[in-house]
Amino acid sequence: MADRPQPPEVDRAAASRRAVEARRARAGLKRDVAMRVISPQELLRRALADPTSAAGAMRVTDFLTAIPAIGENKRDRILADLDISPVKRLGGLGSRQRLALQAFLDERLPEPRPRAGRSRLLVLAGPTAVGKGTVAAHIRDNHPEILLSVSATTRAPRPGEVDGEHYYFVDDAEFDRLVAEDELLEWATVHNRHRYGTPKAPIEAALGAGRTVLLEIDLQGARQVRAAAPDATLVFLLPPSWDELVQRLVGRGTEDAEERARRLRTARVELASQNEFDYRIVNDTVARAAAEVAALAD
């Protein structure tokens, strides 16, 4: 029997590198769904848009167990109910199976929609290290029609930070006074350390003059604003992927290992709160994300 022609060595090496890369990409997507950086529906949309993509090549079994709260038993029951074979890949689902899977996801994990009648008070929050500050600074520098609120804080200025521009740097006694005299729209102790709060007066003045106001604050603050001003527009900034968020956190290099681990745990909890927000915007590039936030003011 004649030998089958074999691909040249280099091609095989390239193919095996591609296979490793594809597996890595699928594993990354599973982390994104597990950490709620992308919704299961979003992953399914990507798979159906391009069945040859990493999302398209993902097995339906891996997809389901990546979803928080679905274990192997539940997964098998779901697949039986939806009449989907466990060997199927997302990109290879038949049209009836796709619809059944979509309907199942929409019922079990509905994607939130923006609430009606929101005001020009924009709140930008998101997980640690997602780049809220950079996006907010970009908006301040490129969208003069939007007022970026300047917070009061008890932390010390970092090199280059200007009082009254980046923050109002105040001592504990002054912060106590701001709280006691009800001069803050919201305030919180961030990372268990320093207090930060949003002065009310400049915001009320700007909103009264018809301007849009942007607050770049933490999640606790965003919740307080929602309670105090239910028509505020809440925006959650997402990283392009969980791996990218980890990279940004580590890459910053300003915290020690224990602090980094603590911030990652916090980020995970923070990501789980995104459904409380009206909009989710992905910070893939700062200018694009900033433009998307600014467009909410139109």
Ligand code: 5GP
């Ligand atoms: P940093 O000390 O790095 O400037 O800010 C730390 C965190 O404090 C950031 O997550 C930022 O969003 C948050 N933050 C800044 N200003 C305020 C504020 O006025 N209120 C609340 N709740 N959080 C704030």
